[in-house]
Amino acid sequence: MERRKFFRNFAVGGSLLLTAPMLFNSCSGDESGGDNNNNNNNNTGGITVDLNSSDYSALKTVGGFAYKDDIIIIRSTDTVYLALSKVCTHSNCTVTYNSTTKDIPCPCHGSKFATTGAVINGPAASPLKVYSVKVNGNTLTIS
């Protein structure tokens, strides 16, 4: 009797142990940033931005900028768009764009970055990550 109960409990416990990692894995989501719900990231061509969307109306003007996920998108000329990480490398504040000085200041502690991502002023010591941007009509593809 005791032996039979032991084996039954062992079987139930063992199957729970085997399925638990699958359950946790299925609930963990995609931590690589490949969330397809809102990013329009098809993992083959990068993140797409529809310039007709009101979310990106600032990009209709040269010098305008907008955010998409963790990226700041800057319209630097009529035909050129830049994309960089919007996360300051000093302490993770969100950077902005100054169209007059054509640089990327951080409002938190005064760091300033060039549109190449390079640090102009600290305290940030590392550059912003730069992404490539392809323009196809009213769609930007950032990768």
Ligand code: FES
């Ligand atoms: S977080 Fe940007 S300068 Fe400190």
